[in-house]
Amino acid sequence: MYTTSSLFLHTLAQVGITHAFVNWGSDHPAFLEDLERQRVDHGDTVVEIITCPNEMVAMSAAQAFAQVTGRPAAVIIHVDVGTQALAGAVHNACRGKVPVLVFAGASPFTVDGELKGSRNEWIHWNQDVPDQPAIVRQYMRFTAQINAPENVPQLVRRAIQIATSEPKGPVYLWARREVMEVEVDEALFNTPASLYRWPSIEPTGLSPSAVNVIGDALSHAINPLIITSHIGRNPAAVxxxxxxxxxxxxxxxxxxxxxxxxxxxxxxxVGVSFLAAGTHTPLLSMADVVLVIDSEVPWIPMNKDKQGNFERPSDDARIFVLDSGDPLRETIGMEHVGGVAELVCRASAETALFQLLNSGRTGAATGFYARSKSTQAVHDAFIADLRRAETLTSEPNVPYAPSRIFGALRMAVENKVPHPASTLYLNESISNYPLTWSHLHPDATGGMLSSGGSSLGWGLGAGVGAVLGGVNAGKGAGKLGYELVVSIVGDGTFLFGVPGSAFWMARRYETPFLTVVLNNGGWKSPKLSMLGVHPEGHGSKATGSRLSVGFGPDMPDYVGIAVAATGGWAWGKRVSAGDPLEETMAEAVRIVVEERRCAIVECVLECI
Structure with missing residues (x-):
């Protein structure tokens, strides 16, 4: 017997979805029944089912899977409460422009047994809300209700078409329980459903006039500058x-x-910044042409450097904005770059850059020789400063600085996994974002990812999804998956990531990754935000605990949480001032690479 649920799962497989990250509920009897039918009939399920004890972890894992593979994953969750429990992971997938198909069941609409699946549990009344998709609609590229089995193949394909077209992002389908229980004819079930005639939108290019204007501006510029934030989501564009x-x-x-x-x-x-005041490159204010490619926030207009100068382009600079999906930032309330740009273009970065390369305007750039020498010097100084910071020793009983920790991690990884394509870093270090990106910056495209959003808790679930995605997509030098996935998180983000669920999943599905917890005793970012507005206020001299952003004096046992969640399978160690940092990092990397177990290293920083 086939049902709408059978057809839905079958269609997912037909359109190329290989993994579903699931959190089952009372709305899914037909799903559970059909999955067992598949196992009995075929020995396995058409889509690999990843059980996720928490919905936000499910969505984070699915996001990372899609980021690694370039293909959408599915998330199946439970009615309104499961939709709510996706939490900030929906924001991350939306802002990160990652295609994920979310399906939620809904409470039955019949109460007297009129249809199969009618209400038979008390929760069916509590979970019936007036507008379930409204919970997530503003974050979704597409929402739709499945009302009958006949249009399931079309709805799924329509959703995937939108999710994988720029601007990419999550989509949401939902259905009542009775609808998913409807029996379907075998002929409908066996009707082919591919993406034929439901293709993603083809990448667009620049208009001929835009190619001419931008090409001429770059070729005659004295001090040009390119700023980007996420062009690397398309490795071909790099x-x-x-x-x-x-x-x-x-x-x-x-x-x-x-x-x-x-x-x-x-x-x-020439460098990386998360745009704290005083951290932008001085090249910005000197630039006469600025090309912004795939960047939501290339500068903050009000910020000033230490000399009191604005960290933004001069009024005379020519500014060009290229973005593949949303150059006007239509989903963001206020945007500033479009107001000062000469051209704002919706174009694929890869397509547009090759247009500029083939335009004949790139061969005789003004000031090429002098600029190449001076820019190379800036690059070399940037790298030298990083390596110097990694070797600085602390005073006795003073915690290791993040730069020293990253240096130890980088050396341990390079010694054990020499090919850069075989390591993936996941960065959710928040207040240490800039240092993590700079010190661990891989020399390979696709070597480091973050969520693309600002909802914390992505990093641990992402570790599971990234390992699965690496195997599925044949990543790594040996095309068998990454040898090593490393998730760098703060102590706050570790707790936001629902570690009990995330590490249980890692053990269940044998997805080993290394977690480095940067423990500064709480939430440093809110304190930095306060100092940015009140640099000399009452709170400027207060401790984190007094400000209610600290976790002390009794801190969680971060290592113990991971070890307990895996039943002792994970290995972990805490490193504080004077402890053997380099040896610990080397052992942690070895355990993941050789023993294929999770490892966690908690690094105690200076407390906020």
Missing amino acids: GALEMLSRLMAIPIYVTCPSATNITLSHPFF
Whole structure:
């Protein structure tokens, strides 16, 4: 017997979805029944089912799976409460422009047994809300209700078409329990459902006039600058970016990255900033042409450097904005760059950059030789400063600095996993974001990811999804998956990540990854936000605990949480001042790579 649920799962498989991250409830009897039918009939299920004890972890794992593979994953959750429990992970998938198909059941609509699946549990009344998809609608690219089995193949394909077209993002389908229990004819079940005639939108390019204007501006610029944040979501675009930069000696600066946008060794890569005041490159205010590619926030207009100068382009600078999906930032309330730009273009970065490369305007850039020498010097100084910071020793009884920790981690990884394509870093270190990106910046495209949003708790579930995705997509030098996935989190983000669920999943599905917890004793970012507005106020001299952003004096046992959640399978160690940092990092990497177990290293920083 086939049901609407049978057809739904069958269609997921037909359109290329291989993994569903699930949290079952009373709305899913037909799903559970059909999955067992599949096992009995075929020995396995058409879509691999990943049981997730928490919905936010499910969504985070699915997001990372899609980020790694470039293909959407599915999340199946329970009515209104499961939809709510997706929590901030929906924001992350939306802002990170990651295609995830979310399906939620809904309470039955019949009460006297008129249809199969009619209400027979008290919770069916409590969970029936007037507008369930409204909970997440503003974060979704598409929402739709399944009302009958006949249009399931079309609805799923329509949802996938929208999710995988720019601007990519999550989609939400939902259905009442009776609808998912409807029996369907075998002929409907066996009707082919592919993405034929439901393709994603083809990447768009620049208009001929825009190619001419931008190409001429770059070729005649004295001090051009390229700023990007997430061009690396399309690895093919990174090669075009690096080629344009080399041919025209244009420095590349990265703000608020969520993907590896440029290789570390590129001679014109000049730094990373998360736009705290005083941290932007001085090249910005000197630039006469600024090309902003795939970047939501390339600068903050009100910020000033230590000399009191604004960290923004001059009024005379020519500014060009390229974005593949949403150049006007229509889903953001206020935006500033479009108001000062000469051109704002909706175009695929890969397509647009190759248009500029093929335009004939990249060969004779003004000031090429002098600029290449000066920009190379900035790059070399940037790298030298990083390596110098990694070797600085602390005073006795003073906690290790983050730079020293990252240096120890980087060396342990390079010694054990020499090929950069075989390691993936997941960065959710928050107040240490800039240092993590700079010190661990891989020399390979796709080597580091973050959520792309600002809801904390992505990193641990992402570890599970990234390992699964790496195997599924044949990542790594050996094409068998990553040898090592490393998730760098703060102590706050560790707790936001529902570690009990995340590490249980890692053990259940044998997805080992290394977690490095940067423990500064609480939430440093809210304190930094306060200091940004009240630098000399009452709170400027208060401790984190007094400000109610600290976790002390009795801290959680972060290592113990991970070990307990895995029944002792995970290995962990706490490193504080004077403890053997380098040896601990090397052992943690070895355990993940050789023993294929999770490892967790808690690094105690200076307390906030």
